[in-house]
Each structure stands twice: as structure tokens, then as C-alpha cells.
Amino acid sequence: MGKPDKMNKNIKDTNEEVKDIQDTSAEEVKEGSAESMSAITSDMANEATDNDLISGDNAPMVLAENLVKIYKTSELEVLALQGLDLRVERGELTAIIGNSGSGKSTFLNMLGGLDEPSAGKLFVDGKNLFKLTNKEKVLYKRDTVGFVWQNNGRNLLPFMNAMENIMTPMHLTSDKNKKERALELLDLVGMSHRKYSRMNQLSGGEQQRIAIAIALANRPKLLLADEPTGSVDRKTADYIFDLFKRLNTEYHQTIIIVTHDVELSKKVARVVAIRDGKISSERILKEHYSNLGNGEINWMEEETQDEFSIVDRAGRIQIPRNMLDSLELKGNKIKVTIEDKTIMLQNPEEKI
Ligand SMILES: Nc1ncnc2c1ncn2[C@@H]1O[C@H](COP(=O)(O)OP(=O)(O)O)[C@@H](O)[C@H]1O
């Protein structure tokens, strides 16, 4: 894959970062709160990712294993991702929801090749993202992923028109029919009538539609969108969300879309929730409904979906906050019992 010296450097960096984590957990032992960090490091030691699973025909589009991200500033360390596991199949549309600060953008930026983890593994389309050389990473960002941001200023060149903007990412590719492709994309996002408009002549929602066309320009295998409806009104948000759904159902585009909009997320067959840098729960369309056409489903009805908590390899789950609060625990101890394959969690002070 990469040049040996570069790969060695990557391995060295990773080792140093793993050591940093171990140092952190050693410090935290003194404070008596090291369980999660030491579990993370022991998980890493036990980890054995099967290579065939990653690059074979049935390989998922995304496989994230135990991703850890620590941001270090001079004053403090922020654990943005705390052992995140996620698998996304080819052709899936997955929504990620979570409170502000839960690690959604950190994860999406890693998928986009814009950030590196402190530990863990990430495979996209069979590529181990953290073993790419700089050159491979440039190609990855150009050809494998397309990115749509909340603030579309990151996608758009303000003084170029819509057509020119869409053709910009195609310049370095061998695509022969750049103009035709741009026209096709303008049509797809419903913006054919504005092809010669400059970006500063378009509304926020229209700009976002052009940003989606730009992200699709090089036919990415994975389309990433970080709160793409965060700065537009309700009606435009619905339009944009439906556009993502259409890309998925009609063109089988694999899409991961981060949103804080719970109503919009209900339109998606699979919604994963991030809490404190980890996938805490997942909502999946019930099997019966997944056999129906889109038009036959009332997406706003709760009963169409099942909600599950996610249990990681170490057996940890995150108890939904409202359930935990209802137990009114005084400390951090909880009574766990099992009966008829049903596990119960109780306040130890509560009489059974
Ligand atoms: N570059 C950075 N430096 C330091 N801390 C960061 C940086 N980026 C994100 N964080 C912190 O990491 C956590 C997760 O952030 P982020 O992934 O942006 O969350 P979200 O997108 O879910 O709102 C937050 O506590 C945030 O303050």
C-alpha cells in the first residue's frame, strides 16, 4: 500500500497515541475512575479484525471499530469519541442523531478523511483509512467520499456560477463528459433553471442543493452530510431530506447524514444515536414495513420502528437518561438481576 517509511511513521504515531491513552488511564486509576479507559485499551489488545470481512464482496461500506478520539488543548483533554463501533452496509441510508458535543462531527470528519483517531480502526469501501499515504488520502477524498456541510460556504465558490461550481471537483478526473454530468446533477437537485446563477444570487436552500450536486460530482461511493438542514427553514429542510432519500432509493447511494432534527430522522429506516462519543441506541424500521414501498409508510408513526440499545464487546450499554433518572440513584451502584432471560436494573435501596 504506502511507502514503508510513511507506514512506519503512522504505526509509530499510533503507538504513541495508544501510550498516551494508557498514561491517561494510569492517572485516572488514582482518581478511581479508570474502568472505561482501561476497558478501551484491553479491547484494543483483544481486537482481531478479519481482513476478509473488510475487503470481500460482502464487505460493508463502513466499519468503525472502537474509535477513540481525544482532543488535547493546553488546559484539558476532551474525549470526543469513546470506543465508537458502527457498521454501515452498501446502499444504506443511515441517520446519526445526538446532542451537541456528542461526537457526531468528529466521527463524520474521520469518515471524510479530515481527521485521525487516537485509537481504533476505520475501514471505508475496504480501505483502512489510517494507513493511507498522503497521496492515497487525496484520491480518497476526491473519489470515494462526497461531503455536504451545514455551512455550505465550505463547499461553494461564491463568485462562480452553479455549473462552474459543480464542475470544479471534476477538473482533475478523467471524466470525459464533465458538462453533461454537471447538467445531469443540476437536474437531479432541481436546479437546472439556475445553472448560470452565481452562489451569492441563490437562497440558502438553493445553495445547499448545489452543494449536494458538488458532493456527488465524482460519483462518490459514500455521501456524508453533517447537519445539511441545520441552517434552512422547515420546508427547505423537508425538500433536502427527501432529496437524500431519493438518492438512496433511486440510485442506491450510500449516505450517512447527521441531523439534530428528530422529526426528519423518523423518515429514515435506520437511525443511530450517539451519546458521549459512543453509539448508544439504534432505531430500525420494522421488518414488515421494510417490505412496503416508501409511499405506503407513515414515517411519523412511532410504531413503524423498533428501538434498541447497543451493547459493546465489553458488555457495556448506555441506559437511556430518562430511565436512569427515574431510578433516583444516590450513588453509582445499581442492582442487576436476571429472570426468564430478562435483565432488571434496580436502585439497591429500593425494596424488591
Ligand atoms: N478541534 C477540537 N479541539 C478540542 N475539542 C474539540 C475539537 N473538536 C471537537 N471538540 C470537542 O469534542 C466534542 C465532540 O465535538 P463534535 O464532534 O463537534 O460534536 P457534535 O458534532 O456532536 O456537536 C465536544 O466536546 C467538542 O467540544
Ligand SMILES: [Mg+2]
Ligand atoms: Mg457537529
